[in-house]
Amino acid sequence: MKFALMINGGPYTSQGANSAYGFAVAALAQGHEVLRVFFYGDGVYNAMRDMRPPADEPPLLTGWQALADRHGVDLVICSAAAERRGVLGIGEDVGDSGIAEGFRVAGLGLWVDACLAADRVLVFHG
Amino acid sequence: MAVLHIVKHSPDASQALRRCLARVGPSDSVLLIEDAVYAPASDAALRCAGKIYALLPDMAARGLTRNPLQGDVEYVDYAGFVQLVVNHDKVISWN
Amino acid sequence: MAEGMNGKRFLFVLRRFPIGGPQALEALDAALTAAAFDQPVRLLFLDDGVWQLKRGQPAASGRSPMALLGSLALYDIAAPPWVERESLEERGLTPQELTIEVTVLARDRVAALLDDCDVLLNL
Numbered sequence: 001m002k003f004a005l006m007i008n009g010g011p012y013t014s015q016g017a018n019s020a021y022g023f024a025v026a027a028l029a030q031g032h033e034v035l036r037v038f039f040y041g042d043g044v045y046n047a048m049r050d051m052r053p054p055a056d057e058p059p060l061l062t063g064w065q066a067l068a069d070r071h072g073v074d075l076v077i078c079s080a081a082a083e084r085r086g087v088l089g090i091g092e093d094v095g096d097s098g099i100a101e102g103f104r105v106a107g108l109g110l111w112v113d114a115c116l117a118a119d120r121v122l123v124f125h126g
Numbered sequence: 127m128a129v130l131h132i133v134k135h136s137p138d139a140s141q142a143l144r145r146c147l148a149r150v151g152p153s154d155s156v157l158l159i160e161d162a163v164y165a166p167a168s169d170a171a172l173r174c175a176g177k178i179y180a181l182l183p184d185m186a187a188r189g190l191t192r193n194p195l196q197g198d199v200e201y202v203d204y205a206g207f208v209q210l211v212v213n214h215d216k217v218i219s220w221n
Numbered sequence: 222m223a224e225g226m227n228g229k230r231f232l233f234v235l236r237r238f239p240i241g242g243p244q245a246l247e248a249l250d251a252a253l254t255a256a257a258f259d260q261p262v263r264l265l266f267l268d269d270g271v272w273q274l275k276r277g278q279p280a281a282s283g284r285s286p287m288a289l290l291g292s293l294a295l296y297d298i299a300a301p302p303w304v305e306r307e308s309l310e311e312r313g314l315t316p317q318e319l320t321i322e323v324t325v326l327a328r329d330r331v332a333a334l335l336d337d338c339d340v341l342l343n344l
Contacts, residue, residue, distance in 0.1 A: 219343055
């Protein structure tokens, strides 16, 4: 089965992104497909490259990047949400921004597209 | 046809659980995750038209165990969470 | 669209206050985007989300839930949107106090409505 996930909570405001990650890992382990994770609202902060959690805290960022690498999970940050919050400067190249490798920036249309392609759609709130 | 309702807030922090339970249909299910797992650990009124599940890893992280007084609640791990999503036609998360 | 050209019926459940945070606006943005992709989109206002519809909110400069709701017809969103009767009553609101025409629906009908779509979203 194909899943589309939305995360709209920041990484250190709630457990939402962790739940989404736990779900994605379990779904992939069962042979399902996670087509896309769409980071919306404060969820865009999950993609900040320079997050440095203490060493004894599991870094979620590298977890997402590993899912993208190994399972082709498409990690998309909403452009409007990112620009609204200054995560991406207007007209700024993603490579020059603070956005981590493995994530791309695109419009809400890619979320709608994921909803159309997926069998199930889940939202993880902040 | 059925809906899986996901709730993540404790009954004290948010009305989401109460609001959700009022809109659950007879073939629907409710999955309690994150701080919502405090609800079955307490004496919170967990009555609705559908079935209620709680996410075990979120309970374990909080030192919570199955509450015999909440006998209608069933428990799942993340693999069971995935199965619930597969077995329901769609999912709604209650903020 | 790269994939998934088949149409799906979207139902957006709107439960957020209009002003106290960006969530109401960002949820409506998502609904309008789905409509812009020619998908059938319906809106259901529940709980504090009904405050988005309250008449008398000054049109904030630029984008606001108020401004977006006034332009639903432009976006080809199914009108009128659904509003739960009990959500209005609990807040002392009547349909006459709302800024747009709505279809009022009883709470015991909400579960069936939530099931009557292909993509169910509460952002």
